[in-house]
Amino acid sequence: MTQLVTPIVTIPIDQQVGETVLNWIPRPHQLDNPQCTILQGQYCRLELLNSKTNDTIIQQLYDAFKPTEHTHFTYLHYGPFQIVDEFKEFIRFKELPSCDTVFYSIIVNNIAVGFIGFLRINQDHGKIEIGHVNFSPQLLHIRSATEANYLLLQYAFDILCYRRVEWTCYSLNTKSRRPALRLGYQYEGISLKSEVCKGRSRDNAVYSIVDNEWILSKQEFQRWLSPENFDSHGQQSTKPNNAQINQRKKGNTDVV
Template sequence: MDHRLNQYGQPIGLFVDLPLPRPHPPHQALEGRYATLEPLSVDHADGFFNAFSDPSGWTYLGEETPFDDRQHARDWTAGKAASRDPQFYTVLVQGRAVGFLSLLRINPQAASIEVGFIHFSPALQGTRAATEVQFLLMRHVFEDLGYRRYEWKCDALNAPSRRAALRLGFSFEGIFRQALVYKGRNRDTAWYSILDGEWPALRQGFEIWLKPENFDAQGQQRQSLSALIASAKP
């Protein structure tokens, strides 16, 4: 761990040359080549109801449960649209609402922020759009807002989320045991992060991966994101 010594010979953290606090994320649209992130609104409720037909997708989402009907979807969406921490975004692909995610635990004073409450429909999972929206939020946080730390946390038993974090370039930091109780059960929480100094190499890997020429006529990737990120790191 990098450090310096104070006048008493004790190790202390390096000086942070960054104006603090950083701005709270503006709730605005982020445009990509394959998808758009828009502030979540009640207008997206019917799209969510149609997209999230598989109840297993809700297993690790806090206290949330599958929608019983369209009114349940509208009521749920209205509540999330009003929240500013978490601050929710809808994933739109060709105008259809196919997923959502949020920025949360927003700490402008520490320049730290988390991406979470992620729910991608089967139609979005594994697509270029699914990766691109993660890239759009990362770039927004590090470049537009100047944050130092970008976090990902999940139930330690949520294997797909843990694989996704590593694929996207997050570093594993450990398990917080018995960190939460939700849905009447224990949650050990797996922690991951990306730091601002790591972002330039990650950005390079994402940009190469997202180029149309990285995919063949059948839509299969020519180079994996993990390999591109690894090769871009110093």
């Protein structure tokens, strides 16, 4: 079916407006592209996580988070899960169209060690969020964790041609806010009283990368993820520089 191109509206009076977006059409949904099932990287792969996922993968994820569940789910709306069937039901629920979520399991050495996803998918305006970032201890401080984020950013910008990717997290969750900056997201501010999470008021910190920033950010991801940047023990030779290469105004973060 042919998609309608958004018309350009002429402003008849002296008012400031944004730049013209020529030939704009809504962006495809993440699940509409044949590449969506598996996103393959050098150190990990992302596989769709839904009700059709193999029970072995579900069990691996459940087991990976179990040792740290007492702290791991503090800032999330869901969890901890008492039994694996409860985790399965959560995945099935998030698969509903009303949840507007696409989950991926993160596979390293053929074992599921975390999951990540797209949410708040706005096709009309080319805006999407990367969230539900759940890294088990096996993923902490290794390059697969960075690559998992890169694979989703690459899919959103290069394949689906979205204009904006967001990262939103609990403002008190410094373990989520620091990685956002490290990955090249730019801090935009605090949205006060955004949600009620497990009976508590939640302020959200908002970050983003936009399409014209992605060009340089992608190059830096590729440089850092190159095998030549790691020694035989997997230790990095240089640190990622995504936080410095963006062209937005610097000094706009209050992370301590």
